Amino acid sequence: MxxxxxxxxxxxxxxxxxxxxxxxxxxxxxxxxxxxxxxxxxxxxxxxxxxxxxxxxxxxxxxxxxxxxxxxxxxxxxxxxxxxxxxxxxxxxxxxxxxxxxxxxxxxxxxxxxxxxxxxxxxxRLKDIGTFTMYGREEDMKKAIEMFPSLIEEGFKVLRTERKVRPGFIDVFGVDSQGRLTVVELKSGTSSMDAVLQLKKYVDSLKKELGVTEIRGILASPRITKRGLQLLKTLKLEYKPLSPAKCLKYLERKKGLKL
Amino acid sequence: MxxxxxxxxxxxxxxxxxxxxxxxxxxxxxxxxxxxxxxxxxxxxxxxxxxxxxxxxxxxxxxxxxxxxxxxxxxxxxxxxxxxxxxxxxxxxxxxxxxxxxxxxxxxxxxxxxxxxxxxxxxxRLKDIGTFTMYGREEDMKKAIEMFPSLIEEGFKVLRTERKVRPGFIDVFGVDSQGRLTVVELKSGTSSMDAVLQLKKYVDSLKKELGVTEIRGILASPRITKRGLQLLKTLKLEYKPLSPAKCLKYLERKKGLKL
DNA sequence: CGTGCCAGGTGCCAT
DNA sequence: ATGGCACTTGGCACG
CATH class of the missing domain: 2.70.180.20 (Protein Yojf; Chain: A;)
Incomplete structure (x- = not known):
């Protein structure tokens, strides 16, 4: 037919x-x-x-x-x-x-x-003027941490986000309750050795750039692989469990919105 | 209607x-x-x-x-x-x-x-029993190097491919004309600092594993970023320009095929 | 199944 | 354009 x-x-x-x-x-x-x-x-x-x-x-x-x-x-x-x-x-x-x-x-x-x-x-011809919005990505985690630094830990303060280092950008740069400089690397999904190496790179770059010997490095993500955690400990870095979902809850609270 | x-x-x-x-x-x-x-x-x-x-x-x-x-x-x-x-x-x-x-x-x-x-x-209901073939990926570069080790340099010999190290696999593992152990990391596209760090990781792992102090590391790809090249030199690693296209030419020659 | 890593990755945004 | 990086990355191969 x-x-x-x-x-x-x-x-x-x-x-x-x-x-x-x-x-x-x-x-x-x-x-x-x-x-x-x-x-x-x-x-x-x-x-x-x-x-x-x-x-x-x-x-x-x-x-x-x-x-x-x-x-x-x-x-x-x-x-x-x-x-x-x-x-x-x-x-x-x-x-x-x-x-x-x-x-x-x-x-x-x-x-x-x-x-x-x-x-x-x-x-x-598609008639489509709809808007697309997405929540729960790394960017949302960053926003939530800026508004609620305690999501990282009590006493944490954000100095700035997207700080440029030699090559690349530090997701969140801040100080802890003891006044120690702290680099936070965010991952919205499972973090693996890659993420750990990335954090290590930023911490080292920053130590060099600032001429400081002690900088804390915190990897924040909902999950980390076993090997990733091993490597993290070897490199004297730290892990903070933090999910996009939790960050969204904080953002919603702030905005008084249901997303 | x-x-x-x-x-x-x-x-x-x-x-x-x-x-x-x-x-x-x-x-x-x-x-x-x-x-x-x-x-x-x-x-x-x-x-x-x-x-x-x-x-x-x-x-x-x-x-x-x-x-x-x-x-x-x-x-x-x-x-x-x-x-x-x-x-x-x-x-x-x-x-x-x-x-x-x-x-x-x-x-x-x-x-x-x-x-x-x-x-x-x-x-x-799609009637589709067609076959799909793709050429010019990292795998093809590996095959070409196995058959024509001189693609890396004169006198290079492949010991094995996909050699396992701590975590991950070395693309190509071999010896150069001077008998020095050599790790080759392949990239089919532009290689960046990531690729350099990957190579560094493999070289270091292997040094540790074999108890050897001198292992050459060669990054082979069609292009490398400026920062990547800088880092490579800092880490005493080497770069060898090599494109999938060139590898394919060698493979064709061998097989007598036009791909 | 977890872990690692390639891909014609694509897309976004920065210099 | 080049570069650095996230992505609901997806996909595969291997322990």
């Missing part, structure tokens, strides 16, 4: 269109800066930082108005091939197939889709 | 379906382990490691047979909300909206989509 719907410029929907018709409306959708999706029997090749080849089969393909491209198989969160925003999409119809090519403007990255058949083609 | 196509079990395509009809065929598609997509006017909430709320607007939503979920706005490579594979999808129809809920089996992560209207609903 073959069916066409809503081609008055509002949207386009083609059921099992012949290549030639698909080509026509695909161009129309792309030119009209619509979100375009289709299910196609296709081959895909990628060339850029690496190279890949995907042999023939049916996939869901999405092209967004900003030039981003997604090619999804029927499994997994990640697209098998893709392009981030800012690509130029071009199309070409030959005797036996339809070529869709996406070339990234800034770097040399190209994705080519050779299409032999389409199951469906849709082009839509 | 409203149109229905291919509901004989092969696929489903509904143009601008009423909520009730969409609900019926959505359930059918999910039950039949089909890939389901739809464009919907909806609100989205997420709760898990973090929390988020996306206010009302039109988005493209994809549900795969493996339980992965993607919610895309009309911009960007990344979905605004999502679930990786292995979620349980449930649906509920109320008077004024359709609820789609995805609950992750292993961890506590829930995405809820409140749908007020659908522009289109499609359910398809």
């Amino acid at each position: 073959s069916k066409v719907g809503g081609m008055e410029g509002n949207h386009i929907l083609l059921d099992n269109p012949p290549l030639k018709e698909a080509y026509r409306f695909l161009r129309k959708g792309l030119a009209g800066k619509m979100l375009v999706f289709f299910i196609a029997d296709c081959e895909v090749s990628y060339r850029g930082r690496a190279r890949s080849y995907l042999s023939r089969g049916e996939r869901l393909i999405v092209i967004k108005p900003d030039g981003s491209l997604l090619i999804h198989r029927d499994k997994g969160y990640e697209p098998v091939n893709w392009q981030p925003p800012d690509t130029v999409i071009s199309t070409r119809l030959t005797d036996n197939h339809l070529l869709v090519k996406s070339v990234r403007k800034s770097v040399n990255e190209v994705v080519e889709i050779h299409i032999f058949d389409l199951k469906v083609l849709g082009c839509y | 409203s149109k229905v196509g291919g509901m004989e079990g092969n696929h489903i395509l509904l143009d601008n379906p009423p909520l009730k009809e969409a609900y019926r065929f959505l359930r059918k598609g999910l039950a039949g382990k089909m890939l389901v997509f739809f464009i919907a006017d909806c609100e989205v909430s997420y709760r898990g490691r973090a929390r988020s709320y996306l206010s009302r607007g039109e988005r493209l939503i994809v549900i795969k047979p493996d339980g992965s979920l993607l919610i895309h706005r009309d911009k960007g490579y990344e979905p605004v909300n999502w679930q990786p594979p292995d979620t349980v999808i449930s649906t509920r129809l109320t008077d004024n909206h359709l609820l789609v809920k995805s609950v992750r089996k292993s961890v506590n992560e829930v995405v809820e989509i409140h749908i007020f209207d659908l522009k289109v609903l499609g359910c398809y």
Whole structure:
């Protein structure tokens, strides 16, 4: 069966269109800066930082108005091939197939889709002025600590956040109740040896920069791996269990809001 | 206009379906382990490691047979909300909206989509037995070096790859022309201070483990940051420019293949 | 299952 | 542009 719907410029929907018709409306959708999706029997090749080849089969393909491209198989969160925003999409119809090519403007990255058949083609203009808000990331932990330094420990005071050291930034820099300088490294998830080494790096950088021999280093996160904790102790650093959830509770209390 | 196509079990395509009809065929598609997509006017909430709320607007939503979920706005490579594979999808129809809920089996992560209207609903069974191959990753560099150790330097010999040290693995472990033990850390992209510290960690671990005082450390990658190079020199480590592309050329030569 | 680490990571923000 | 880093990172391989 073959069916066409809503081609008055509002949207386009083609059921099992012949290549030639698909080509026509695909161009129309792309030119009209619509979100375009289709299910196609296709081959895909990628060339850029690496190279890949995907042999023939049916996939869901999405092209967004900003030039981003997604090619999804029927499994997994990640697209098998893709392009981030800012690509130029071009199309070409030959005797036996339809070529869709996406070339990234800034770097040399190209994705080519050779299409032999389409199951469906849709082009839509998404009316979407919604706002997206996210809570519980490292940034929220930082905010909470600025407002409630005791989340780290009694008597802790924040001197500043995002303090620049040689390379990188210290999440929170402060002093403890004894007046000792203290570096706090925050992780919103499980912290591992990486995080410990990061903290160590900051503490050492700062010691050097300030010419101070004693600086406390505290890693604050909801969880730490066993190896991470071992390393932490070896390096004379400290661990403070602290979850984004707890920080959010404090932030809510302050704002009087339910997030 | 409203149109229905291919509901004989092969696929489903509904143009601008009423909520009730969409609900019926959505359930059918999910039950039949089909890939389901739809464009919907909806609100989205997420709760898990973090929390988020996306206010009302039109988005493209994809549900795969493996339980992965993607919610895309009309911009960007990344979905605004999502679930990786292995979620349980449930649906509920109320008077004024359709609820789609995805609950992750292993961890506590829930995405809820409140749908007020659908522009289109499609359910398809993707025939896809294609193979996906990728070239130019770190693994390919490793293979090339095993076959052509001189890619590192004249006289270099590989003892083994993926050698385990305290925590982690040394990419390539070998000896140079002077018989000195050498650790090689590979990066397929630009290497930064992180990579340098990683190499340092491996060299130190190995010195300790083997009771040797002199071990060379070579970082091989197509590019290194200025700060990375500084740190590398400070730590008496070395840099060898080497790109995945060059490695691939060698591999092709060996196999007599054009990849 | 936890731990470590790569990825065409992407995205954000700083210099 | 380069660089440093978080991310609901996801994904894999290995103890």
